[in-house]
Amino acid sequence: xxxxxxxxxxxxxxxxxxxxxxAGDKRAAVSLVFLLALASLSVLANVVAPYSPLxxxxxxxxxxxxxxxxxxxxxxxxxxxxxxxxxxxxxxxxFLAVSVGVLIGLPFGVLAGYLxxxxxxxxxxxxxxxxxxxxxxxxxxxxxxxxxGLTNSMIAVGIVFSPGLARLIRVQTMIVKGELYVDAARTFxxxxxxxxxxxxxxxxxxxxxxxxxxxxxxxxxxxxxxxFLGLGVQPPHPSWGQMLARAxxxxxxxxxxxxxxxxxxxxxxLAFNALGESLRSLLDPTRRRSD
Amino acid sequence: xxxxxxxPTPIVAVERVGVHFPVSGGRTLKAVDGVSLxxxxxxxxxxxxxxxxxxxxLGRAIICLEKPSAGRILHQGLDPYALSSRELRRHRxxxxxxxxxxxxxxxxxxxxxxxxxxxxxxxGEMPERQRQQRALELMERVGLSPDFAxxxxxxxxxxxxxxxxxxxxxxxxxxxxxxDEAVSALDVSIQADILxxxxxxxxxxxxxxxxxxxxxxVVAHVSDRVAVMYLGxxxxxxxxEDVVLSPSHPYTEALLxxxxxxxxxxxxxxxxxxxxxxxxxxxxxxxxCRFRTRCRFVQPLCGEKEPPxxxxxxxxxxxxxxxxxxxxxSGAELHPVKLGGHAAQPEGRA
Amino acid sequence: xxxxxxxxxxxxxxxxxxxxVLATFAVxxxxxxxxxxxxxxxAGETATAERIVQIREMLGxxxxxxxxxxxxxxxxxxxxLSTSLITGLPxxxxxxxxxxNTLLIVVCALILAISIAVPLGILAATHVDGRVDRFVTSIAxxxxxxxxxxxxxxxxxxxxxxxxxFPTTGAASLTEDPAxxxxxxxxxxxxxxxxxxxxxxxxxxxxxxxxxSSQYVRTLQAKGLSQGRxxxxxxxxxVSLTLLTVIGLVFNRTLGATVAIEAVxxxxxxxxxxxxxATNKDFPVVQGVVFVLVLIVIxxxxxxxxxYSVLDPRMNKQ
Ligand SMILES: Nc1ncnc2c1ncn2[C@@H]1O[C@H](COP(=O)(O)OP(=O)(O)O)[C@@H](O)[C@H]1O
Ligand code: SF4
Ligand SMILES: [Mg+2]
Numbered sequence: 008x009x010x011x012x013x014x015x016x017x018x019x020x021x022x023x024x025x026x027x028x029x030a031g032d033k034r035a036a037v038s039l040v041f042l043l044a045l046a047s048l049s050v051l052a053n054v055v056a057p058y059s060p061l062x063x064x065x066x067x068x069x070x071x072x073x074x075x076x077x078x079x080x081x082x083x084x085x086x087x088x089x090x091x092x093x094x095x096x097x098x099x100x101x102f103l104a105v106s107v108g109v110l111i112g113l114p115f116g117v118l119a120g121y122l123x124x125x126x127x128x129x130x131x132x133x134x135x136x137x138x139x140x141x142x143x144x145x146x147x148x149x150x151x152x153x154x155x156g157l158t159n160s161m162i163a164v165g166i167v168f169s170p171g172l173a174r175l176i177r178v179q180t181m182i183v184k185g186e187l188y189v190d191a192a193r194t195f196x197x198x199x200x201x202x203x204x205x206x207x208x209x210x211x212x213x214x215x216x217x218x219x220x221x222x223x224x225x226x227x228x229x230x231x232x233x234x235f236l237g238l239g240v241q242p243p244h245p246s247w248g249q250m251l252a253r254a255x256x257x258x259x260x261x262x263x264x265x266x267x268x269x270x271x272x273x274x275x276x277l278a279f280n281a282l283g284e285s286l287r288s289l290l291d292p293t294r295r296r297s298d
Numbered sequence: 299x300x301x302x303x304x305x306p307t308p309i310v311a312v313e314r315v316g317v318h319f320p321v322s323g324g325r326t327l328k329a330v331d332g333v334s335l336x337x338x339x340x341x342x343x344x345x346x347x348x349x350x351x352x353x354x355x356l357g358r359a360i361i362c363l364e365k366p367s368a369g370r371i372l373h374q375g376l377d378p379y380a381l382s383s384r385e386l387r388r389h390r391x392x393x394x395x396x397x398x399x400x401x402x403x404x405x406x407x408x409x410x411x412x413x414x415x416x417x418x419x420x421x422g423e424m425p426e427r428q429r430q431q432r433a434l435e436l437m438e439r440v441g442l443s444p445d446f447a448x449x450x451x452x453x454x455x456x457x458x459x460x461x462x463x464x465x466x467x468x469x470x471x472x473x474x475x476x477x478d479e480a481v482s483a484l485d486v487s488i489q490a491d492i493l494x495x496x497x498x499x500x501x502x503x504x505x506x507x508x509x510x511x512x513x514x515x516v517v518a519h520v521s522d523r524v525a526v527m528y529l530g531x532x533x534x535x536x537x538x539e540d541v542v543l544s545p546s547h548p549y550t551e552a553l554l555x556x557x558x559x560x561x562x563x564x565x566x567x568x569x570x571x572x573x574x575x576x577x578x579x580x581x582x583x584x585x586x587c588r589f590r591t592r593c594r595f596v597q598p599l600c601g602e603k604e605p606p607x608x609x610x611x612x613x614x615x616x617x618x619x620x621x622x623x624x625x626x627x628s629g630a631e632l633h634p635v636k637l638g639g640h641a642a643q644p645e646g647r648a
Numbered sequence: 649x650x651x652x653x654x655x656x657x658x659x660x661x662x663x664x665x666x667x668x669v670l671a672t673f674a675v676x677x678x679x680x681x682x683x684x685x686x687x688x689x690x691a692g693e694t695a696t697a698e699r700i701v702q703i704r705e706m707l708g709x710x711x712x713x714x715x716x717x718x719x720x721x722x723x724x725x726x727x728x729l730s731t732s733l734i735t736g737l738p739x740x741x742x743x744x745x746x747x748x749n750t751l752l753i754v755v756c757a758l759i760l761a762i763s764i765a766v767p768l769g770i771l772a773a774t775h776v777d778g779r780v781d782r783f784v785t786s787i788a789x790x791x792x793x794x795x796x797x798x799x800x801x802x803x804x805x806x807x808x809x810x811x812x813x814f815p816t817t818g819a820a821s822l823t824e825d826p827a828x829x830x831x832x833x834x835x836x837x838x839x840x841x842x843x844x845x846x847x848x849x850x851x852x853x854x855x856x857x858x859x860x861s862s863q864y865v866r867t868l869q870a871k872g873l874s875q876g877r878x879x880x881x882x883x884x885x886x887v888s889l890t891l892l893t894v895i896g897l898v899f900n901r902t903l904g905a906t907v908a909i910e911a912v913x914x915x916x917x918x919x920x921x922x923x924x925x926a927t928n929k930d931f932p933v934v935q936g937v938v939f940v941l942v943l944i945v946i947x948x949x950x951x952x953x954x955x956y957s958v959l960d961p962r963m964n965k966q
Contacts, residue, residue: 132666132670133670135667136670136671136674136942137674139667139671139942139945139949140671140674140938140941140945141901141904141945142901143904143905143907144903144904144907144919144922144937145904145938147907147922147923147926148678148926148934148935148938149678149681150926151925151926151927151929151931151934152679152681152682152931152934153681154683154689155926186402187397187402187403188402188403188404188406190358190363190397191395191403191404191463191466192405192416193363194363194390194391194393194395195391195416195420196387196388196390196391196417196420196421197387197420201420205405206405209405210405210406210407224792224793231795231797231798232905232907232908235795235797235908235911236907236908236923237923237927238923238926238927248795251797251798254801255912258801258804258805262805265798265802265805269795269798269801272795272798273790273794273795273798276792276793276795277789277790277793
């Protein structure tokens with residue numbers, strides 16, 4: 008029986024398809040490399056950063072130099088070290104917000120799409136209502152209620168993400184639910200939860216994966232805004248948004264302080280978006296490959 | 299209506315079943331409207347009718363994919379909807395379907411082996427190795443190389459996918475299989491192979507089939523009895539030879555004559571009865587006899603009263619006011635070469 | 649306006665009611681998210697027991713939930729959104745005092761975004777996959793990924809601090825001194841517009857591409873109709889509905905994004921109000937701002953729906 012060797016061949020083929028995707032989309036390849044580099048930098052922040060991000064010195068608002076690659080901030084802290092340590096904060100924040108959004112949005116969306124009827128109507132109305140509130144304002148209100156801080160504010164952002172994700176997975180579930188293979192599975196006596204996990208979710212999840220990638224960028228920007236507004240990361244801990252807030256306070260004296268964190272946010276958001284867009288066109292059914 | 303002599307309990311009994319769908323404007327579409335029939339063990343029961351006549355919906359109702367809005371379905375005397383949902387999940391495994399479109403019937407994200415194993419995996423009664431073993435055996439039985447085991451559906455041809463579906467259903471040793479146009483989406487060259495496979499499997503596993511098709515040749519070839527459906531209703535039912543060779547309902551005559559025949563047109567034109575007009579709407583079917591808008595024998599009575607069932611030969615029933623009195627052409631007249639007193643050959647066989 | 653259109657408008661107005669009711673639930677529910685005893689949280693760690701009791705009574709937190717809700721709703725219906733815990737002033741007054749400042753920059757940003765994005769979108773769609781298209785789509789990608797408060801900071805640094813062309817901070821009343829108000833609103837509006845430009849450009853581009861590549865339009869081209877004429881008569885007419893939808897979406901986003909922009913430019917608007925009240929746990933104010941903004945968005949969506957049915961009578965059949 009060649010079942011096992013077939014599996015190996017298959018895995019190899021999948022790997023080469025992955026390579027082909029990246030080779031065909033340079034922007035996605037660059038983005039992936041950038042994000043991987045950022046992730047490793049975040050893991051190795053303690054090793055890479057020359058100073059502690061909290062260590063103050065008398066050298067205040069110094070311009071870039073050999074000792075301080077990006078200069079120092081208003082408390083004499085090394086900007087480069089703070090930037091490096093801000094990375095994991097931002098990544099943690101983005102993934103936390105998106106996870107919360109998926110965790111809340113997915114079950115509601117699947118439930119509404121699968122069950123239909125009045126449950127669907129009710130869930131859809133609630134989704135519409137929440138979506139008609141400007142998302143950052145709602146996130147701020149929820150943060151205020153939950154209590155200020157990075158984790159709470161990102162849970163708030165996740166709550167704000169959930170209705171959009173629920174709406175997306177609802178539509179997908181409705182489509183997949185009508186597929187013949189779901190009917191077939193039903194005749195085999197699958198229970199509803201099993202039907203959902205084995206057939207509906209795997210076939211409905213693709214657009215959600217794309218959306219999640221794009222939402223990582225949105226979450227990153229939301230974290231920056233909330234930390235800039237003092238509702239996210241609390242001093243003295245660094246995050247890119249929080250660094251921008253400090254830079255803003257000293258903008259007349261040291262305007263160059265706002266560039267490093269700003270570009271860090273911009274590039275990371277660009278990378279998430281590029282990856283998401285690339286995944287979208289890769290998974291686009293109108294462009295499905297025929298291999 | 300059915301004149302079956304006292305026999306064992308039918309595998310499935312359909313009793314005045316209606317399947318209604320809500321459509322826009324608050325109206326209802328009666329895809330199946332008051333259908334009754336019985337399928338006996340080891341029988342092949344054909345259902346024929348043009349596209350849109352409600353065959354698929356009837357087939358889905360038989361295996362509990364569509365809940366009857368009226369009447370009831372009995373599986374060996376048992377009403378499946380009287381069961382708890384847990385019991386129903388167990389019970390329904392014995393009533394299976396092969397869908398028309400094998401591409402859509404397989405989960406694109408599952409390997410062939412996983413798909414075939416799935417029905418067995420649901421209960422997990424057998425040890426894993428045994429399930430694997432049985433799946434591979436059945437693959438071989440339906441004519442699939444074990445190399446396909448780890449492939450995905452999109453890598454297979456339509457015929458191969460249909461074989462996968464058959465193997466998958468066989469893992470359950472079902473009492474009844476509804477074959478819903480199981481070959482019509484396939485290449486003509488493969489249709490006969492799959493039909494033969496169905497026949498072999500029936501002998502081997504003692505299967506009972508409800509064979510749905512719009513192709514008269516296929517139904518004549520495989521089924522013992524046949525029901526002709528029109529606009530959600532059965533209009534004629536009887537032994538296949540009787541219905542095909544001496545139809546007693548004008549719709550069956552038209553259906554038989556619409557069957558393409560491998561003859562030059564000048565030789566067959568004289569015996570063609572064309573179906574005129576479109577299939578009327580299910581939502582507001584014609585009064586009286588539903589076929590009257592297209593019937594060549596239509597009389598004033600047909601619009602006033604619903605035709606009763608008339609038995610034109612033992613076990614051969616027709617829902618026409620004038621069944622048995624009309625100058626309907628026989629199958630031999632309609633298909634001089636093809637039928638020739640014998641059951642028809644499936645398309646592509648010849 | 650046809651009778652049918654009027655009926656559709658009436659129907660839409662009716663549909664808004666349940667959404668507003670749900671919105672009141674959501675806004676009221678915000679307070680339920682507060683972990684533990686809201687009164688104690690609001691009063692702060694150093695508060696005396698008396699103060700906690702006082703706050704509990706003031707907010708009616710000792711009542712059953714549904715009574716609290718009805719109480720709040722009763723006030724809201726009469727335009728009373730309770731009073732601030734900090735200043736003791738009516739919330740509605742404060743919100744309405746600040747709202748014009750916010751709406752001014754949002755509307756300016758929207759106008760700016762539309763007037764830049766529409767030509768960009770057309771340019772990209774008529775040069776698909778060319779250099780112009782690639783440039784425009786790159787700009788759009790940037791616009792989506794850039795934090796707009798950072799754009800605001802850069803603008804302040806350059807145009808206000810370096811060149812001194814614009815004021816760095818503050819706002820002026822549009823009714824009292826329109827010129828000065830617009831002068832103040834210029835930089836914030838530009839900063840705010842960045843993501844709107846990107847969003848509108850993208851959507852307009854893809855909608856136009858779809859229309860222009862349709863069989864119908866290709867026939868017109870074959871008949872020798874000029875590109876401009878086709879664009880005007882068929883392209884833009886067909887995508888105007890898409891545009892309307894996107895504008896609704898962008899309005900909502902811009903209304904949210906203004907929060908950080910107001911912080912950068914020290915504009916006394918609703919955004920800065922919600923931030924300070926959330927920080928100070930002044931929940932009646934937070935609830936008030938959220939409620940008023942939700943109402944504005946719902947009304948904006950309603951307006952778009954109505955415009956939709958006026959522009960496209962086919963929709964009314966549904
Ligand atoms: N789920 C459904 N909802 C509404 N109408 C349906 C549904 N399923 C089938 N129909 C309608 O019922 C009629 C019969 O369909 P079907 O059973 O598929 O016929 P056949 O299989 O004979 O072609 C058709 O008019 C079809 O449009
Ligand atoms: S009842 Fe009348 S209309 Fe109906 S089939 Fe018979 S003859 Fe034709
Ligand atoms: Mg069918």
